[in-house]
Amino acid sequence: MNISQIFEDHVMQTYGRFPLTLVEGQGARVRDDAGREYLDFCMGIAVCSLGHCHPRVVSAIQAQAAKLTHVSNLYFTEPQGLLAQEMNENHIGLPGKIFFSNSGAEANDGLIKSARRYGHLRPQQDGKPRFEVITFKQSFHGRTLGSMAATGQEKIQQGFDPMLPGFRYLPYNDIEGLESAISPETVAFLLEPIQGEGGVNTATKEFLDALAQLCEKHDLLLMFDEVQAGFGRCGESMAWRTISPEINPDAISWAKGMGGGVPIGAFWLSDRIASDGKTKFSSLMGAGSHGSTYGGNPLVCSAALETLREIREQNLPYQAKEHEKYIRETITSWGLPVITEIRGKGLLLGISLNANLVKTEDGETPALKVVRQLIQRGLLLVPAGPETVRLLPPLNVTRSEIDEALALIYSTLSEY
């Protein structure tokens, strides 16, 4: 069987795939169809937070698959309710309500729809609804028409115009100009507290605090996209808390790591009372306003529930923070000229490369070149922008797995 030929004949060519066919995984390791083992510090792009085939997730999926897989949201199901409760009480820690989607992009569409609803509830002075959502350059919010329009990167939008109107992109971490960018139509800020795809960029505390203050002053929603950074990856349950723990956002989106490998996303709206003095933000999306046939079905919710319980019970956010210290210290101690900076938090880390030292051909980026070399040596990483390689190990990674990965990275980068 030539799987790459089958893909070429039958699967749409939207991805530049690495020439690797993965067939099984266990913990931090995956195996290809030739039986070769790789240390996986990509984890399906930050999705498998507990590694591959964690026994707790496997048995949750197996048990639920044999019990009840799907019935739609026409009915109550226990796993969805228990998951929402686990998220609210043990991870978010603020009163609010959750809607379940199937992906991060869909979750962000939910945030955008919520913002527009708020713009109807609290309109402009002339009564026209507010609708504009301010987002940031180098952001990534997804590939649907809504989340693509929210994404502040031309390459994501190219060829799909006209974009959904109602977005403006400001420079990330630039406080000056924030307030003057707010127009009568503006209703929300949406941002990743730590940008993943855009190169692993962390918001400063001053920046997040300034946004929170402006939201208060101009009656705007503060919406965090925690799709990649949330649920422990960055060293706290929620990524913004690693930067400015006192901030109480109005809305949050998640996906990726929350499900431990199953396709699930969610967005949350705060129970806080809006500026009309009576409406809870969480009631902006009332009956009939939004929906998803699959969203929050028992199968994915039981997998996510066990994933989040394990993250909490094993104190994995704390471990992520400890691992970060060790990784930063080790890489810094190498003193390699090809490494210009280590960015990010917890186990969402970016190694920034000196592009002058990594010569590439045929438009290949320095990050892609290094990722390809590391695959050949048995380590899976993923680029974040043209000059940054990203480390996304499972949250329960061991010190010896980290040492193994660092040795491979050192042997590759010390050649430059």
Ligand SMILES: *Cc1c(COP(=O)(O)O)cnc(C)c1O
């Ligand atoms: C991956 C990602 C998304 C999109 O999630 P999908 O599940 O691919 O739709 C949105 N926001 C951020 C920050 C992401 O990293």
